[in-house]
Amino acid sequence: xxxxxxxxxxxxxxxxxETASDICCFDRKYVYALSVKDGGIEVISKRIVALAKQGxxxxxxxxxxxxxxxxxxxxxxxxxxxxxxxxxxxxMLLAVLNNMQRLSLKELSQKAxxxxxxxxxxxTEIVKQ
Numbered sequence: 633x634x635x636x637x638x639x640x641x642x643x644x645x646x647x648x649x650e651t652a653s654d655i656c657c658f659d660r661k662y663v664y665a666l667s668v669k670d671g672g673i674e675v676i677s678k679r680i681v682a683l684a685k686q687g688x689x690x691x692x693x694x695x696x697x698x699x700x701x702x703x704x705x706x707x708x709x710x711x712x713x714x715x716x717x718x719x720x721x722x723x724m725l726l727a728v729l730n731n732m733q734r735l736s737l738k739e740l741s742q743k744a745x746x747x748x749x750x751x752x753x754x755x756t757e758i759v760k761q
Contacts, residue, residue, distance in 0.1 A: 634688045634732050634740055636663045638720060639676050639700040643667065648725050658729040673703040680707040680714065688713045688737040690728065692720040692744065715741040723751030 638645035645665035653660070664683075666676050683689045684707075691708070693701035696718040708714035715737055717724070727747035731740055 633662055634690050634737050635683045636728060636732060637679060637691045638665045639691060639704060640694040641668050644694050648722060652725050652729055656726060656729055668699055673699055676703050677707050680704060684711050684714050690740055691716045693718040694720055717741055717744045719748055721748050721751055724748030
């Protein structure tokens with residue numbers, strides 16, 4: 633099973649995880665929400681490294697180029713069992729949580745990207761059609 637780490641600035645990671653837990657069932661012992669404000673990038677680094685020693689890790693970061701994403705990328709440099717996807721949203725997280733037991737890390741990271749992108753569109757334009 634792939635371990636999932638949500639990393640963000642502020643409360644985004646924990647809020648997304650809390651919302652997802654209201655929508656679907658998943659094994660919380662494999663999913664973590666970390667914030668820069670709750671211990672800094674050192675906590676994020678340590679968790680990624682520790683989980684990478686145990687198995688595969690998918691990091692879902694809030695934004696590319698931010699300290700969370702940069703830390704995850706730095707920690708995972710040279711590790712084949714860690715993937716970092718940025719731009720996390722609820723749709724992406726739900727797709728990951730619903731497939732984390734059956735997909736490989738590579739497949740799961742691609743599903744995260746694909747389903748995350750599908751959730752971003754101009755709803756007003758869709759409704760007008």
